[in-house]
Amino acid sequence: MAKKVLKIVGGVLGALVLIVVIYVVYVMASYYRLDDSLSLETAAPEEGQVESAIELDADSQGTAQEFTIVSANLGFGAYGPDFDFFMDGGSGSVAPSAQYVSDNVNGSAGAIKGLDPDIVLFQEVDIDGTRSHGVDEYALLRNDFPTLCSVFAQNYDSPYLAWPLYAPHGKNKAGMATFSRYQIESTLRRSLPVSESFSKFLDLDRCYTISRITVSDGKELVVFNVHLSAYGADAEVLEGQRSMLFADMQREYEAGNYVIAGGDFNHDMIGVSNEVYGNVTDTEASWAKPFDFASVPEGFVVAAKSELDAGTFDLAATCRDAGRPYDGTNDRWVMDAFIYSDNVTCIEQRTLDLDFAFSDHNPVYLRFSLGQ
Numbered sequence: 001m002a003k004k005v006l007k008i009v010g011g012v013l014g015a016l017v018l019i020v021v022i023y024v025v026y027v028m029a030s031y032y033r034l035d036d037s038l039s040l041e042t043a044a045p046e047e048g049q050v051e052s053a054i055e056l057d058a059d060s061q062g063t064a065q066e067f068t069i070v071s072a073n074l075g076f077g078a079y080g081p082d083f084d085f086f087m088d089g090g091s092g093s094v095a096p097s098a099q100y101v102s103d104n105v106n107g108s109a110g111a112i113k114g115l116d117p118d119i120v121l122f123q124e125v126d127i128d129g130t131r132s133h134g135v136d137e138y139a140l141l142r143n144d145f146p147t148l149c150s151v152f153a154q155n156y157d158s159p160y161l162a163w164p165l166y167a168p169h170g171k172n173k174a175g176m177a178t179f180s181r182y183q184i185e186s187t188l189r190r191s192l193p194v195s196e197s198f199s200k201f202l203d204l205d206r207c208y209t210i211s212r213i214t215v216s217d218g219k220e221l222v223v224f225n226v227h228l229s230a231y232g233a234d235a236e237v238l239e240g241q242r243s244m245l246f247a248d249m250q251r252e253y254e255a256g257n258y259v260i261a262g263g264d265f266n267h268d269m270i271g272v273s274n275e276v277y278g279n280v281t282d283t284e285a286s287w288a289k290p291f292d293f294a295s296v297p298e299g300f301v302v303a304a305k306s307e308l309d310a311g312t313f314d315l316a317a318t319c320r321d322a323g324r325p326y327d328g329t330n331d332r333w334v335m336d337a338f339i340y341s342d343n344v345t346c347i348e349q350r351t352l353d354l355d356f357a358f359s360d361h362n363p364v365y366l367r368f369s370l371g372q
Contacts, residue, residue: 034205053182068367076131077359093169107358122225129171149184158173193206268335270334271305291305315350319333337364343371
């Protein structure tokens with residue numbers, strides 16, 4: 001009898017091991033990265049036409065024309081205040097429902113529309129995912145901003161992730177989207193270096209996009225939509241990502257163009273968020289490390305950090321700890337930010353404080369003019 005039980009147990013264990021091996025092979029075989037320097041197509045607005053170029057016409061008092069750019073990480077529509085995420089130490093993995101996802105995406109978009117932005121940068125936009133119940137969030141955004149042209153860049157196409165077992169994260173396809181009231185003449189998708197460890201199978205296919213908008217003075221406004229690594233990235237990978245991004249930004253600046261990079265940098269973009277917001281987790285224990293400000297090329301400004309250095313910083317945090325539901329006491333950081341060239345004049349930069357109602361990130365915006 002004992003031998004028979006042992007035989008059954010051994011058979012079950014063997015089957016489980018075989019299933020795990022087959023699954024690991026499936027995950028590894030499914031992994032791929034998009035090629036670097038991919039040209040992306042600009043989608044026309046749903047309604048009307050966008051302006052062909054930015055016209056730099058001052059008003060009768062000689063005041064330069066102002067523009068507004070917004071950046072928002074949508075958290076694939078899942079991160080309402082009651083949501084936590086398993087990779088941050090919580091238990092959540094999948095949004096409660098498709099309606100929940102749609103409400104969060106549309107809620108963020110509605111708040112951003114109130115700013116009447118000229119350009120909007122979105123990160124973590126699902127187009128088909130288990131975690132977001134198949135909601136095409138890019139289509140929702142196209143409907144929310146019908147008069148803007150747009151570009152979508154894929155940065156996530158995962159195999160079916162069977163973890164956590166109680167609510168598998170599933171198979172998901174997502175990316176970043178750039179919207180503009182001015183014609184986006186071209187967009188290039190640049191593939192960032194990523195970790196070569198096993199964590200790469202769980203991480204995004206990290207990238208940034210470079211979108212070009214014609215300006216009436218013969219230059220271009222070059223807009224970078226950025227989403228740098230967070231989980232599992234070592235210092236060498238992060239340094240490589242910064243170096244690549246800054247090399248492209250500097251090249252555009254040296255060509256005489258106006259340059260703005262915005263997005264989720266997955267670093268503390270003021271360097272002292274723990275002190276400013278009274279965080280419980282100290283810097284050494286946190287994954288939210290201070291950004292390497294020394295690596296920023298000459299001629300560029302980190303918007304939030306510049307206000308801190310000037311003693312005028314009073315911004316709401318842009319990102320909350322998603323290891324537990326939000327109750328107003330979670331650790332918070334400034335992770336979403338703009339870095340712009342010094343031929344761009346910052347008039348105002350703020351956090352759109354939504355108190356994390358629709359995402360684990362608050363949007364940020366920059367009002368600016370072109371020229372010093």
